[in-house]
Amino acid sequence: MIFGTIKLAYRLVTLTILLYVFFGVPIGERTLFQHVVRIASTDEAKELGRELREAGAKAGAKVGEQIEEGLVAPGDDD
Secondary structure (H helix, E strand, O other): OHHHHHHHHHHHHHHHHHHHHHHHOEEOOEEHHHHHHHHHOOHHHHHHHHHHHHHHHHHHHHHHHHHHHHHOOOOOOO
């Protein structure tokens, strides 16, 4: 019981420190969060997002087809 509480406290302190560094500590002129936002707003990053979305949709459709094929028993013509 006590070790679980210590583990939880450690995780919360670690998360708090990480969030503080991510949002509050400047790295150069900007915080890490501001750097990430600026990188994500580039045309290349937006294009990557579109391509990943398309690839995910194709993969999802393929998996859906394979599931449908698996649900139909061999020789079942329904």
